[in-house]
Amino acid sequence: MGEKDDGLGLGLSLSLGCKPNENESSLRLNLMEKPSQPMQNHQHRTPWNEIFQFPDRNQDARSCLRGIDVNQAADFEEENGVSSPNSTVSSLSGKRSEREPIGDENEAERTSCSHGSDDEDGNGGDLSRKKLRLTKEQSLLLEDTFKEHNTLNPRQKQALAKQLNLRPRQVEVWFQNRRARTKLKQTEVDCELLKRCCEKLTEDNRRLQKEVQELRALKLSPQLYMQMSPPTTLTMCPSCERVAVSSLSSSAAAAASSTSPANGQTCQSGPPNVQRPIPISPWATLPIQRRPLDASAPKS
DNA sequence: GAAAAGTACCGGTTTACGTCA
DNA sequence: ACTGACGTAAACCGGTACTTT
Structure with a gap:
């Protein structure tokens, strides 16, 4: 892949000459969930519990939708091999299912959706994967956590899964999809901006x-x-090809006559000829026509 | 240092589910 | 009530990059 922009950090620099303070700027929606905090590149992952610490550890004081203290909750899951990306229901998936520990799925099997009963841990008789819609509360908590940080370390994943009564793999998938959605939205906004430019x-x-x-x-x-x-x-200037200011007023024309003399004169760096204003047309400083428009023009 | 295994992530795709006409 | 189209989101797959052994 190479670019590894990590979803939210879409670095589309839209510096196509659009002035930064024009209307386009206000068009830019703030879709970056954490614009001030660059997304952790997974090549240099920072442990989440180092950079993502909830200030208030009193969980009872908060609603269940706010601020899981995953560092505490993760202790429950410590014994489970933390970072295994568990596959989910599909028994058809090959390599991911192979490394999926089946045992710890039992508890999270019910995703508080009504279909949980036929999930069969993904390894039962039902070969078709069942899609289990997350509840509103689950989605809210996931969103909230995503706003705090859009990646999860294994511990956080475990803890969040525990809190949500989901499989860690489900949490992982949700975060992946969420990052993809955010990136897609940002891309759409950037495209619109580019279109305007x-x-x-x-x-x-x-x-x-x-x-x-x-x-x-x-x-x-x-x-x-x-x-x-x-x-x-x-x-x-025809000779030195220095660009002069635009529209020539009378005084500007006079000034131009001194700095950009017409008639083949060069604008030598000498004292301006103030005593002998040369009557020139305002077009005296037209760019040199290097390629004659009419090659058959009289040469005299 | 090279190779293999493990891990995490991503882009793209599939598919179940909900909604609506 | 049924149905098909459609959008959304959960889940999957294959690949890449990196770390660890």
Whole structure:
């Protein structure tokens, strides 16, 4: 895979020239569950109990939907091989089922859904996997835990599973799916943002192309060319090719006459010629036409 | 250091379930 | 009441990356 963006950390940097404070910015939804806390890359996993500690350990004081002290609860599960990703109901799954300890599933078998009875631990006679919808309370607790941290270490998984009356594998799957959902949502938002940026750039491009066309047309008709109001976009010194400011006012034109002399003069770094203002057209600083539009133009 | 095993995660897919017309 | 389409979410599969032995 390589990128290992770990779901929420979608690093789509949308720096396509969109101004950061434009409307697009407000479009960006805060789908990152923990934006200030980068998702733990599983290559450098930090033990959850180091970075995810609930401040209040008094569980009785909280609702059951808030803040499991997994470090305490995990003690109950300590004896079970913690980190085995238990497969679930499917007896058809091959390699995962092989390493699934069957014994500890009995308790969590009932997922407080009405279908729990025919679950048969996934190894019974029913070959079809039964999908057990989580209850509202289970989902709430899972969501709450996910907001605290979107990955679980084995201990946390065990404890959460214990609290939820689920299998650890179910908790693991839920977290995986939840990360995938979050990433998908973030991707959708990013796509929308990119789309807007693209539309804006397309519009800018269209406008600039139109302006270029107008300028080319005007250059072919010198009379109009001299009477034209200055261009709204960039101008350039013909010799040094330095870009001047846009629209030339009279004073700016005078300044431009001193810094960007027309008629083949270069803008030498000398004292500006203030005594002899050169009457130039506002187009005097047009960019050099390196590729003549009309190669058959008179050369004199 | 190389190889194998174990583990955790991810993307993609399958499938059960709930809803609605 | 039944049914089929559809969306959602639970579960699975194969692969990758990393650690441990």
